[in-house]
Amino acid sequence: DSGVTQTPKHLITATGQRVTLRCSPRSGDLSVYWYQQSLDQGLQFLIQYYNGEERAKGNILERFSAQQFPDLHSELNLSSLELGDSALYFCASSVDGTSGGRETQYFGPGTRLLVL
Amino acid sequence: AQSVTQLDSHVSVSEGTPVLLRCNYSSSYSPSLFWYVQHPNKGLQLLLKYTSAATLVKGINGFEAEFKKSETSFHLTKPSAHMSDAAEYFCVVSDLGPDSNYQLIWGAGTKLIIKP
Numbered sequence: 001d002s003g004v005t006q007t008p009k010h011l012i013t014a015t016g017q018r019v020t021l022r023c024s025p026r027s028g029d030l031s032v033y034w035y036q037q038s039l040d041q042g043l044q045f046l047i048q049y050y051n052g053e054e055r056a057k058g059n060i061l062e063r064f065s066a067q068q069f070p071d072l073h074s075e076l077n078l079s080s081l082e083l084g085d086s087a088l089y090f091c092a093s094s095v096d097g098t099s100g101g102r103e104t105q106y107f108g109p110g111t112r113l114l115v116l
Numbered sequence: 117a118q119s120v121t122q123l124d125s126h127v128s129v130s131e132g133t134p135v136l137l138r139c140n141y142s143s144s145y146s147p148s149l150f151w152y153v154q155h156p157n158k159g160l161q162l163l164l165k166y167t168s169a170a171t172l173v174k175g176i177n178g179f180e181a182e183f184k185k186s187e188t189s190f191h192l193t194k195p196s197a198h199m200s201d202a203a204e205y206f207c208v209v210s211d212l213g214p215d216s217n218y219q220l221i222w223g224a225g226t227k228l229i230i231k232p
Binding site: 002004043044058106 | 162210218221
């Protein structure tokens with residue numbers, strides 16, 4: 001158990017809908033990262049938040065957004081969902097995310113999203 | 117930009133025999149490199165990481181990897197495979213993104229199959 005929790009574990013929805021995925025980082029970790037794992041694209045970094053502020057952006061679509069709250073939990077919002085958004089979404093956390101890319105990231109169990 | 121190539125999508129070995137999972141990277145500077153493991157229906161767990169200290173890195177569960185700058189390789193090895201090692205393994209490099217913040221670049225993964 002990494003100490004990172006994600007809810008829900010599974011989500012089934014329809015095209016055009018909007019969903020929110022939630023992540024609670026390990027106690028004391030300030031950085032949260034979101035990743036998408038799909039069969040055709042593999043693991044892709046989406047976005048990082050550090051202590052409530054956006055720090056780094058990867059291959060995140062404009063239909064997707066995220067935020068980190070004062071209690072450091074984070075939410076990933078996916079809107080206007082398409083079939084291709086079906087994937088496993090991981091959240092990870094690290095102590096501060098400022099160590100020149102050398103920090104260990106601790107991953108949650110993921111949320112499996114199925115868009116029908 | 118940096119990239120990671122995992123040379124085998126699947127590796128099959130017999131229980132008790134050595135494991136070799138190959139990874140090559142491209143880098144314009146001294147990178148940080150990681151190996152993560154993903155067991156079926158589980159999250160991602162760090163096996164080991166290289167961050168410019170000793171070139172031979174020991175990880176959990178008897179795995180180790182050697183950083184070879186001249187060959188731009190970071191292959192993962194284990195002397196004797198166990199059935200519990202069956203999983204997918206990801207080689208990862210830390211890279212500076214377009215916004216000058218570090219992000220993880222993931223290889224496509226290697227599925228390790230252990231034959232009894």
